[in-house]
Amino acid sequence: MKLSITAPDRRSRTLWTIAGCLILFSAIFIGAWLYGEQALMTSLDARKLPPSWLHPFGTDWLGRDMFARTLAGIRISLGVGLSAAIFSSFIALILGLAAALLGRSVDTVVTWLVDVGMATPHLVLLILISFACGGGARGVIIAVAVSHWPSLTRVIRAEVLALLSSEYVTLSRQLGKGPYWIARRHLLPHVVPQFLVGLLLLFPHAILHSAGLTFLGFGMSPHTPAIGALLADSMRYLSMGLWWLAVAPGLVLIISVKAFDILGNNVRAIMDPKTQRE
């Protein structure tokens, strides 16, 4: 079979994909920063306009530009998702390392917590915590952070336990290496990529859940142009034919979530020596 010469190899394709995702996210942040003001500005002359060149995503029933509102909304969702994912993955890192390194009783407790966390219905837990914390961005961040650490904790615990019993780590001890040297040179290069990829793959969950909580009314206040709030508002106008109120923010949400997913998978591919040079 003859291979095409012009097609870029997998490595540069992966790098371009990562760059593309990062450009998309910075565009969202810069766009929201430039257009942020317009998200709340009403214009009664331009109510319920379908998408056009002037208003690419149309306008709502108060004449607010949906493009600006979507940008502001996705920026808020990304911000909430980012904070929640970072909090959550740090909880996972600390608990995972503690379970693997601090002996059997700590391991038993952490494993039990993971089981409880995984067995509890997600959405119920999210609603309860967010409601108990008084809603708002803070409530959503705490709810997502507190409910999303179990799976990554498991991954990190398993990774560290497997490493500690692996032949190359036990052999390293016989070569005279101390525990800190082994932790730095043998464990870190394995745990850091797992952690980063786990963190990246937590983003889509966090974003979707923050939008979901807001949509259900347990998240951010309806006055904030969060994606969930936009979608919840649009429900009332869908039957009047204002389809663009739901379609545009929904599409942008799906695209950014998918972009994070793609970013996470590509970062994993680039960090793994097995796929790094393909």
Place this chain on the structure above:
Amino acid sequence: MLEAQQLAFRYRDELPWIVNGIDLDIRPGEIVGLPGPSGRGKSTLAKVLGGYLLPERGSVRVDGAPLTRSGFCPVQLLFQHPELAVNPRWRIGEILGEAEAPPAALLDELGIESAWFERYPHELSGGELQRVCLARAICSKTRYLLCDEMTSMLDALTQAQIWRAILNIVKRRNLGLLVISHDTALIDRLCDRVVPCFADHPDAQIDNLPGDQKDQDRNSGEHHREEADIPPDSTDRPQTGIQL
């Protein structure tokens, strides 16, 4: 001398003994064979001798002193699967220098090319990787090498190359060598002496070994140097025509 006295080991109190009441000694420069069928505890014994596992009873002593629990262990173990014995995220150059940078002469002798240094372990073949592990284990402070089925998964040609290199190095550095294998023909060919620790089972092929003759050969002193130059003539192993 590497001495094991009345070694006993089991993984947990409620489990049966894997290694029980084993006496073993290896002198510097001596090549000792430890044959036995699979699943009899040869590898566990090797791990106890190499300091990977603590014996429940008995002791392992190196030149009269107990095996050190910290610092470089003078007894180095080589495993059956080299791909598991190296960190998959390290480059070959880092792996080779984990304990100390191996001298260029040693790398030449083992056929390790400097072009490999930038590669990752999965980019080398099993035989190449096993030679890297060997170079890593042979340090200035290494006194004894325990080869646990070290070449079992390699083809005959690679096996022969690796063993020839090991025999030369062991002779030159006066290292003690323990060859653990289920392949009695290989042990027959390489070793000065055979310890039948795991030969009490009817499946064991140890009875076929010409043990008396071995002892005589060792006494004559020139046994394995001559043998290293003649082709294998073993009875229970297919003829490969490869010279060790």
